[in-house]
Amino acid sequence: EVQLVESGGGLGEPGGSLRLSCAASGFMFSSYAMNWVRQAPGKGLEWVSSIRSSGSHIFYADSVKGRFTISRDNAKNSLFLQMNSLRAEDTAVYYCASELAIGYWGQGTLVTVSS
Amino acid sequence: QSVLTQPPSVSAAPGQKVTISCSGSSSNIGNNYVSWFQQLPGTAPKLLIFENDKRPAGIPGRFSGSKSGTSATLGITGLQTGDEADYYCGAWDNSLRVYVFGTGTMLSV
Numbered sequence: 001e002v003q004l005v006e007s008g009g010g011l012g013e014p015g016g017s018l019r020l021s022c023a024a025s026g027f028m029f030s031s032y033a034m035n036w037v038r039q040a041p042g043k044g045l046e047w048v049s050s051i052r053s054s055g056s057h058i059f060y061a062d063s064v065k066g067r068f069t070i071s072r073d074n075a076k077n078s079l080f081l082q083m084n085s086l087r088a089e090d091t092a093v094y095y096c097a098s099e100l101a102i103g104y105w106g107q108g109t110l111v112t113v114s115s
Numbered sequence: 116q117s118v119l120t121q122p123p124s125v126s127a128a129p130g131q132k133v134t135i136s137c138s139g140s141s142s143n144i145g146n147n148y149v150s151w152f153q154q155l156p157g158t159a160p161k162l163l164i165f166e167n168d169k170r171p172a173g174i175p176g177r178f179s180g181s182k183s184g185t186s187a188t189l190g191i192t193g194l195q196t197g198d199e200a201d202y203y204c205g206a207w208d209n210s211l212r213v214y215v216f217g218t219g220t221m222l223s224v
Contacts, residue, residue, distance in 0.1 A: 103162030
């Protein structure tokens with residue numbers, strides 16, 4: 001059974017940092033690109049970042065570029081999102097997802113940025 | 116960065132058919148595959164359609180996708196109350212070098 005389990009969400013302060021993790025199982029993690037997608041309360045889906053299977057190509061949404069860093073550890077079947085310089089508008093449920101045309105999604109972890 | 120436009124809402128009676136449009140440009144839909152996602156209330160998105168018109172295993176044939184030029188369409192026949200959800204299209208954008216989701220459509224049955 002495919003599983004993607006996010007962790008690391010919670011309350012972060014404006015200007016602060018959080019690190020999200022995603023543990024993958026049930027599929028060949030190292031063969032797939034991976035994504036972070038977020039959804040602010042009551043809003044639509046927003047793609048955040050993607051990383052190719054080898055980690056060689058990385059892309060970011062303009063809204064997070066320069067503040068967030070995506071990475072992966074294929075040996076540990078894990079995906080990460082380092083979130084720095086947090087802003088109130090980063091408040092959202094963050095989903096870990098495989099290549100979006102493959103369709104593996106986690107259940108999401110809530111990040112709330114507030115003082 | 117929602118550059119894919121969808122109608123905010125659509126509605127139809129149980130058993131009827133509905134279509135949801137997704138309008139983009141040559142940098143996204145026009146030159147890349149489109150996916151469609153269903154998000155039931157309080158749950159993670161679920162892939163309904165990939166590569167414009169293909170259904171993943173387990174997705175009923177009531178769901179169909181098509182693409183023409185810079186627009187795509189999701190069709191749902193035999194509507195059920197369980198289909199009430201938000202639906203999003205998505206595609207890679209070659210110019211922006213980002214993945215773009217549609218604005219989302221709420222389906223009422």
